Amino acid sequence: MKPTPIAVFLAFAVALFLLLPLIAVVPVSFTPARFLSMPTDIWSLRHYQALLDNPAWLQSIWLSLRIGILSSVIATLLALMFSLGIWMFRPWFGSLLFGFVLLPMVAPPVVSAITLYFFLTTLSKVNDIVAYDTWVGVAIAHAVMIAPFAVVMVSVALAQVDRRIDLAARGFGASVSQRIFRVILPNIKFGVFTAFFLSFVLSWEEIGVTLFITSVDAVTLPRMMWMGLRDNIDPAIAAISVILIIIVITVILAKTAITFKLSRKS
């Protein structure tokens, strides 16, 4: 049962709706004016230049990179250990624990935000490193938020592993660490990489929680964009948005092309 022309028309209308705001950003980024507007006669690159000239933008990008890497390493590592534990030992309370670690993912972001605000402001009283408005503090908070996603990704990868190869290794007397490093990990390395990549992207884009736990020092890229969006809208936001959109489109097209090639080979 192929879709009728009406169904196809409706689907493409939705598709256009989904792309529309992403397209609208492009002309605005070339406006010669200081405020949000459409370029009329002259198209200007001044807002792209502003990204390079204003050190705050580059600083925020560098900060977001550091936070993204630290938080996704922590989250992926903890999630990997946890998922392996559930998969290998299948404890009777496993589903309860699984539900618990998914909490930050299902709770409303604003509730997580006030919770992590409480966490970091409390820690601020005893140390300066993992604290409110510090980069390590933000990375820890991001690790809390993205760990559930990493758990889901790694568990999905583990669900596709044939249990019998692990049983065979065990039957031949392999220790737990041998089973992990020589049998299971080689089979899920792609899933672990995906979990790390997704974690990084989620941290890189995180704004809901970041807004609550930073003020003037730990200004991440999304926080920087937020500040430019709230008051007088700065067209530099359009320029940085265009760059981010181009990165996403390139990655997705590359991935689609690779999977297409692989599927033709097999």
Add this chain to the structure above:
Amino acid sequence: MKSDKLKSALLLGPLVLFLGLAYLVPFLGVMQWSVTLPEPGFSQYGKAVTDPLIQSVFFRTFRICLIVTVCAVAAAYAIAYVWVRGTPAQRLVTELCILIPFWISVLTRAFGWVALLSNRGLINTWLQAAGIISEPLTMVRNEFGVVLGMAHFLIPFAVFPIASAMRSLDERVFLAARGMGASRLRIFWSIFVPMTLPGIFGAGLMVFVFALGFFITPAILGGGRSVMIAELIYLRLFQSPDWGLGAAISVILMLIVGALLILMLRLVRPNKMLG
């Protein structure tokens, strides 16, 4: 096997401990705020439920979330249908149109709507240049902009459970209906749609739950005029320091979402939704 127990604890322990210390304990702290600030007792909860201003924010949030859910699920159904059952080319195009917005940050997407809808934005500039309107239409800093932006953000999320419900259908059912003389329209409405109902409800509940806690999109597109619960919590924390009330509203929001999640688990098995 004592060593097995130890090893499983070594694997499971770190994440559980980490989230226990960095999430569960602080949440209990927030609950404590809600009953101790500014004075001990449940007065903040009383205020959260009876204050007409907060009540109106709750009602507005529910109304907006309901509208957004219906729009997002309907749109997701249309695009998921072609994504699952279209020709290979149609499938590729719809897939890209679902995935690209999905990976772009909420800020960029909200800004895109501002660029499109604001007084000097794309639509107003074109309409004025074409002489159709003389004064710019007000499309942001009101509920219209908020609904559009939120629906836009949530459509890709709604697509996945609906598409997985559509994929699991048995093709032979439609052949049988065809053989018995049903029209295409009849097959769609009497067989296809009812069989994907679990996906529709799953997607609807998920979108509604997501929408309830939304903060960024309403704050940018609502421009402080149509405040929703999440923004109210932010304001209570940072603008008019009233931590007890902010914490109490957070706990209420958490309870509502918890109840909806339990309902969702009853209605659709989660492993089915993830596909």
